[in-house]
Amino acid sequence: xxxxxxxxxxxxxxxxxxxxxxxxxxxxxxxxxxxxxxxxxxxxxxxxxxxxxxxxxxxxxxxxxxxxxxxxxxxxxxxxxxxxxxxxxxxxxxxxxxxxxxxxxxxxxxxxxxxxxxxxxxxxxxxxxxxxxxxxxxxxxxxxxxxxxxxxxxxxxxxxxxxxxxxxxxxxxxxxxxxxxxxxxxxxxxxxxxxxxxxxxxxxxxxxxxxxxxxxxxxxxxxxxxxxxxxxxxxxxxxxxxxxxxxxxxxxxxxxxxxxxxxxxxxxxxxxxxxxxxxxxxxxxxxxxxxxxxxxxxxxxxxxxxxxxxxxxxxxxxxxxxxxxxxxxxxxxxxxxxxxxxxxxxxxxxxxxxxxxxxxxxxxxxxxxxxxxxxxxxxxxxxxxxxxxxxxxxxxxxxxxxxxxxxxxxxxxxxxxxxxxxxxxxxxxxxxxxxxxxxxxx
Amino acid sequence: xxxxxxxxxxxxxxxxxxxxxxxxxxxxxxxxxxxxxxxxxxxxxxxxxxxxxxxxxxxxxxxxxxxxxxxxxxxxxxxxxxxxxxxxxxxxxxxxxxxxxxxxxxxxxxxxxxxxxxxxxxxxxxxxxxxxxxxxxxxxxxxxxxxxxxxxxxxxxxxxxxxxxxxxxxxxxxxxxxxxxxxxxxxxxxxxxxxxxxxxxxxxxxxxxxxxxxxxxxxxxxxxxxxxxxxxxxxxxxxxxxxxxxxxxxxxxxxxxxxxxxxxxxxxxxxxxxxxxxxxxxxxxxxxxxxxxxxxxxxxxxxxxxxxxxxxxxxxxxxxxxxxxxxxxxxxxxxxxxxxxxxxxxxxxxxxxxxxxxxxxxxxxxxxxxxxxxxxxxxxxxxxxxxxxxxxxxxxxxxxxxxxxxxxxxxxxxxxxxxxxxxxxxxxxxxxxxxxxxxxxx
Numbered sequence: 001x002x003x004x005x006x007x008x009x010x011x012x013x014x015x016x017x018x019x020x021x022x023x024x025x026x027x028x029x030x031x032x033x034x035x036x037x038x039x040x041x042x043x044x045x046x047x048x049x050x051x052x053x054x055x056x057x058x059x060x061x062x063x064x065x066x067x068x069x070x071x072x073x074x075x076x077x078x079x080x081x082x083x084x085x086x087x088x089x090x091x092x093x094x095x096x097x098x099x100x101x102x103x104x105x106x107x108x109x110x111x112x113x114x115x116x117x118x119x120x121x122x123x124x125x126x127x128x129x130x131x132x133x134x135x136x137x138x139x140x141x142x143x144x145x146x147x148x149x150x151x152x153x154x155x156x157x158x159x160x161x162x163x164x165x166x167x168x169x170x171x172x173x174x175x176x177x178x179x180x181x182x183x184x185x186x187x188x189x190x191x192x193x194x195x196x197x198x199x200x201x202x203x204x205x206x207x208x209x210x211x212x213x214x215x216x217x218x219x220x221x222x223x224x225x226x227x228x229x230x231x232x233x234x235x236x237x238x239x240x241x242x243x244x245x246x247x248x249x250x251x252x253x254x255x256x257x258x259x260x261x262x263x264x265x266x267x268x269x270x271x272x273x274x275x276x277x278x279x280x281x282x283x284x285x286x287x288x289x290x291x292x293x294x295x296x297x298x299x300x301x302x303x304x305x306x307x308x309x310x311x312x313x314x315x316x317x318x319x320x321x322x323x324x325x326x327x328x329x330x331x332x333x334x335x336x337x338x339x340x341x342x343x344x345x346x347x348x349x350x351x352x353x354x355x356x357x358x359x360x361x362x363x364x365x366x367x368x369x370x371x372x373x374x375x376x377x378x379x380x381x382x383x384x385x386x387x388x389x390x391x392x393x394x395x396x397x398x399x400x401x402x403x404x405x406x407x408x409x410x411x412x413x414x415x416x417x418x419x420x421x422x423x424x425x426x427x428x429x430x431x432x433x434x435x436x437x438x439x440x441x442x
Numbered sequence: 443x444x445x446x447x448x449x450x451x452x453x454x455x456x457x458x459x460x461x462x463x464x465x466x467x468x469x470x471x472x473x474x475x476x477x478x479x480x481x482x483x484x485x486x487x488x489x490x491x492x493x494x495x496x497x498x499x500x501x502x503x504x505x506x507x508x509x510x511x512x513x514x515x516x517x518x519x520x521x522x523x524x525x526x527x528x529x530x531x532x533x534x535x536x537x538x539x540x541x542x543x544x545x546x547x548x549x550x551x552x553x554x555x556x557x558x559x560x561x562x563x564x565x566x567x568x569x570x571x572x573x574x575x576x577x578x579x580x581x582x583x584x585x586x587x588x589x590x591x592x593x594x595x596x597x598x599x600x601x602x603x604x605x606x607x608x609x610x611x612x613x614x615x616x617x618x619x620x621x622x623x624x625x626x627x628x629x630x631x632x633x634x635x636x637x638x639x640x641x642x643x644x645x646x647x648x649x650x651x652x653x654x655x656x657x658x659x660x661x662x663x664x665x666x667x668x669x670x671x672x673x674x675x676x677x678x679x680x681x682x683x684x685x686x687x688x689x690x691x692x693x694x695x696x697x698x699x700x701x702x703x704x705x706x707x708x709x710x711x712x713x714x715x716x717x718x719x720x721x722x723x724x725x726x727x728x729x730x731x732x733x734x735x736x737x738x739x740x741x742x743x744x745x746x747x748x749x750x751x752x753x754x755x756x757x758x759x760x761x762x763x764x765x766x767x768x769x770x771x772x773x774x775x776x777x778x779x780x781x782x783x784x785x786x787x788x789x790x791x792x793x794x795x796x797x798x799x800x801x802x803x804x805x806x807x808x809x810x811x812x813x814x815x816x817x818x819x820x821x822x823x824x825x826x827x828x829x830x831x832x833x834x835x836x837x838x839x840x841x842x843x844x845x846x847x848x849x850x851x852x853x854x855x856x857x858x859x860x861x862x863x864x865x866x867x868x869x870x871x872x873x874x875x876x877x878x879x880x881x882x883x884x
Binding site for chain 1: 652653654655656659671673675685686687688689690691692693694697699700702703704706707710713714719720721722723724725726727729732733734735736737738744746748814815816817839841842
């Protein structure tokens with residue numbers, strides 16, 4: 001437990017590790033251009049596209065260079081395997097996704113794959129074998145930018161994707177998933193063959209850019225993810241009374257926008273007062289009829305509430321809705337909130353998370369635990385095995401944007417921490433506590 | 443001045459006056475249907491359309507029945523003249539507009555014309571002549587629903603429309619004003635001939651539905667308009683920082699929508715605190731990028747500020763902009779307000795307004811003075827002569843809407859008050875104070 005201390009001096013980072021960080025960034029940057037991007041304007045790499053194929057080929061080459069045997073599974077995932085000290089040892093999976101949103105940044109997704117490759121490359125250069133194999137996985141479909149659903153490929157690998165789920169799913173051009181898979185050389189009916197045997201997997205580690213400003217604000221290159229937030233979404237409507245902006249005195253108004261504005265500030269205040277990791281956001285708003293000289297009669301807006309625990313999320317949402325009711329009463333308007341999404345929290349495995357925290361602290365970095373407010377493949381992988389997630393600082397918290405930026409130095413520290421994690425995991429297994437780790441969160 | 447007292451019992455209203463009110467409503471209702479409306483769905487009567495022509499023909503018939511000589515002027519205004527006791531006496535103009543917005547109510551505009559006709563009809567029935575003529579005018583273009591400008595016909599009559607102003611003005615179908623006038627049988631180049639000689643006009647009286655909820659809230663059928671409000675409009679932008687709704691903790695946000703919400707409430711609070719007749723409205727708002735899971739980075743909204751006096755309006759707007767600056771500082775966002783419209787106040791003539799107030803009080807009605815927040819032809823007519831305006835209660839303050847409703851009883855009271863006004867004006871003129879009235883606000 002002493003690894004929690006942050007008084008240890010920053011360890012010496014060998015030149016090879018520094019070079020590894022630079023290589024991670026260079027490779028992500030290279031994948032940001034043609035032929036690894038489909039779009040003329042800005043990076044866009046969707047699942048089962050020529051850009052996806054080109055990126056797989058480049059990554060397969062880098063995996064081979066790092067000493068891995070490379071294959072593609074039945075769900076199109078690219079898998080590089082670095083054997084452990086014993087043949088056919090169970091594997092630690094290190095993965096992330098290589099698809100992107102439109103007009104994407106270069107690191108959301110690929111960074112985690114490149115970091116995994118550099119970990120293995122370092123072991124390979126040192127001819128170091130661990131009591132387990134390491135498999136680096138490049139998932140194909142985390143963002144859901146092509147089809148109106150996401151994480152098909154990690155769900156297939158985790159064994160939670162029923163092939164029938166794909167029936168009738170088409171992309172924006174009307175192409176069914178099955179046809180896209182067939183064009184790629186895969187059979188949709190056999191996608192379930194990508195499912196891994198839980199007995200052959202000891203855990204899943206995912207490194208990802210934070211996509212938020214916390215690490216930068218605290219001057220930390222890395223953070224340890226405790227889990228993926230529980231989420232509730234509502235569509236909210238406010239019905240007041242439309243009126244002429246010039247002829248209706250202030251005391252006689254039932255202005256739907258003024259009521260909605262009070263709601264927006266109530267959302268903010270309730271989330272701030274709750275503290276902890278609760279966040280609540282109004283991201284969308286439509287004001288009707290929407291004319292300069294008309295007092296708004298109706299406003300519609302979205303409400304998104306997230307927290308690390310379902311009960312805290314529910315308490316936060318409950319308090320917000322109570323405040324909405326009070327506003328409706330005070331202002332003589334009607335406010336209705338319709339729930340439209342309810343996702344429970346996906347906690348990371350406590351034992352793996354502890355090892356990751358020790359590995360980060362050993363780099364002289366205060367081990368900052370934080371919640372992931374965004375979804376990741378790791379959320380899906382909890383169904384297969386214990387998971388851990390490492391966040392890497394990104395500039396300004398900016399993501400899903402060409403301005404997304406990660407420092408090479410931070411990538412180097414991430415490689416070092418991930419190497420520390422796999423070494424610690426190896427030590428733990430050698431000490432015969434393997435089952436306790438696997439059992440803790442599987 | 444004793445007419446301010448409201449203790450006088452409601453006067454006896456002869457059956458003829460009660461019938462007049464019902465006729466006003468019935469005629470407005472009749473004009474709400476084909477062939478007096480262009481649109482299949484809802485009332486729509488635009489300037490220089492077949493519906494406008496049909497409405498003019500019906501109204502001309504009612505004017506003639508009421509004892510008026512009817513003509514159409516060079517700007518398409520329908521004018522019915524009821525001579526005074528002396529031939530060629532100067533005229534009191536009683537007017538309103540007969541064009542409408544799309545999906546209009548039946549009273550916004552026509553009510554004032556029908557009330558004017560009933561006043562003259564009552565005088566005619568009583569073979570009563572006044573020291574002045576009365577002309578009832580049906581303006582054609584108050585709403586500006588057809589061409590991207592409004593009040594062409596009252597501006598022409600008031601002598602403030604330069605024919606060159608019409609050059610290049612086209613409707614939604616690309617038809618120039620000049621072509622529309624030509625198809626109607628008029629020459630755009632001669633529109634200036636509609637201008638009236640100020641020496642031949644002693645004043646302008648307009649009755650109009652309130653288009654607001656004040657009279658209904660106070661249980662009053664009529665109100666005396668003190669003037670048309672001064673107006674300032676701004677386009678406001680709020681620039682914060684967009685971010686992921688799940689990954690950016692509350693304390694690190696610069697949410698443009700939360701800042702805009704604070705602005706909306708500041709607008710409301712500043713206007714309420716200023717009191718008096720100041721009103722301030724945010725009617726339009728756009729939230730960008732406008733996704734459920736993205737903290738808004740930019741919000742654009744409209745700000746409309748009105749008051750009876752330019753200085754009060756400016757003071758109100760100044761206070762609102764000061765509060766915006768404070769919000770920007772507190773929240774670390776940028777707020778910019780660009781002025782886009784500045785219309786000065788158009789006060790009604792104090793002497794005519796006083797006479798109208800006395801006439802309303804004589805009906806046993808508390809003489810409620812109120813500002814018109816909306817624009818009217820009367821605003822234009824102040825350039826020609828002293829003006830007065832009477833507001834008639836409308837149900838729920840609803841206007842520009844098929845649900846617009848006026849009670850026949852209220853129309854009866856309006857006819858009685860308008861008759862009282864013209865009688866008082868006659869008495870004043872006979873007493874030799876004509877010049878003081880004409881001079882007061884001309």
